Amino acid sequence: MARITASVYTSHVPAIGAALDLGKSGEPYWQPLFAGYEPSKAWMKENTPDVIFLVYNDHANAFSLDLIPTFAIGTAASYxxxxxxxxxxxxxxxxxxPALAAHIAQSVIQQDFDLTVVNAIDVDHGLTVPLSLMFGQPEAWPCKVIPFAVNVVQYPVPSGARCFALGQAIRRAVESFEEPLKVQIWGTGGMSHQLQGARAGLINADWDNAFLDRIIADPVGLSQVPHIEYVREAGSEGIELVMWLIARGAMSDIAGGPPPKVLHRFFHVPASNTAVGHLILENG
Known part of the structure; x- marks a missing residue:
């Protein structure tokens, strides 16, 4: 059977991708940030999965305001x-x-989550920046990826509790797939940031680090945090962090297994106008 071996959490700031693409990663501003991902890249070389289930949000590239699915799973052969x-x-x-994606869609929909099945989609920085941070700049990505887009752009957006329960459904789906695949689930976005309005530029490092503490040790309690707290404490775009709860809900301790191992934790301010958080949890 397939199994989820680890979860990876990271911000997906577009300026990070631009810094890599323009050869600026060694500049004084960017070097501390990329140094924080070096342990992760080394770990990934030794623990490359067969498939990454990558939770991210589209930034009005694949989906416009004309059509906004709450949860959308990519089932295509390439993106x-x-x-x-x-x-x-x-x-x-x-x-x-496509085979695992279709299986997950079937299983999760039968568990009463209404997913939008997407057979063709282009993927933006929300998905490609995390891959770049974890794999560098290869000629080809070393594993397959299932994109899973979550609406955290246009209200109403899903609650943390709904995302956490969805992660549990995804774990059950993966574990019922008969091919013996190693799967990682990634939650991306955040941390605190606000891009517009009177609070543009807001960063709340204390709240961010408390969030990291809780997603490790108190994910059930964290899943109950209401939207208004994310917006008040982490800025209007801080709501992206509910996507991390999908990845955390898929870990085996939520189903009665041992606590996950914390393999790496990193926090950096700033990257552009965003606080960057990163975490790797391995199933016990």
Missing amino acids: QPADEGWGPRPVPAVEGH
Whole structure:
């Protein structure tokens, strides 16, 4: 059977991708951030999965305000980098896993989660920046990826509790797939940031680090945090952090297994106008 071996959590700031693509990762501003991912890249070389189930949010590239699915799973064989207004990132195309994606869609929908099945989609920085942070700049991504887009852009958005329960459904789906695949689930977005309005530029490092503490040790309690707290404490775009709860809900301790191992934790301020958080949890 397939199994989830680890969960990875990271911010997906578009400026990080630009810094890599333009050869600026060694500059004084960016070097501390990329140094924080070096242990993760080393771990990933030794623990490359067969498939990554990558939870992210589209930034009005694949989905416009005309059509906004709450949860959308990519079932295609491949995905091209999206043109976000200045050309697509110079990164490899993403190879999908249609069989596992279709199985997860079938299983999760039968568990009463209404997913939108997407057979063709371009993927933006929300998905490609995490891959770049964990794999560097390869000629091809070393594993297959299932994109899972969550609406955290246009209200109403799903609650933390709903996302946490969805992660549990995804774990059950993966474990019922008969091929012996190693799967990682990634939660991306955040941490605290606000891009507009009177509080533009807001960063709340204390709240962010408390969030990291709780997603490790108190994910059930964290799943009950209401939307208004994310917005008040982490800014209007801080709501992206509910996507981390999908990945955390898929870990085996939530189903009665041992606590996960914390393999790496990193926090950095700032990257552009965002606080960057990163965590790797391995199933016990």
